[in-house]
Amino acid sequence: MYAIVDIAGQQFKVEAGNEIFCNRLPVAKDSAVEFDKVLLIDTDGQIQLGNPYVKGAVVKATVLADDVKADKVLVFKKIRRKGFQKCNGHRQKLSKIRIDAIA
Secondary structure: OEEEEEEOOEEEEEOOOOEEEEEOOOOOOOOEEEEOOEEEEEEOOEEEEOOOOOOOOOEEEEEEEEEEEOOOEEEEEEEOOOOEEEEEEEOOEEEEEEEEEEO
16 A cells, blocks of 8 residues: 655655655654645555545654755856856755554
């Protein structure tokens, strides 16, 4: 059984027991979270497709860590023959969550 869920503006394919990293959620560590924006549910070949969301479907999750940083992304800018070079780095803050149940 899996579901496709909209979590913090991104779509994830989740199953019970999965641990995923998503954009930072405004909740504390070890708290329970419910996501009701379920786009699709597959239960042993039976597919329920939402329009845009499946009515009554909820994905329950637990926040394992609320302040994780992603890998660094380097942004390098250069203008040829002008002597201009600039390098910036960025690390996105993420939340690590564990999917408990799909109901």
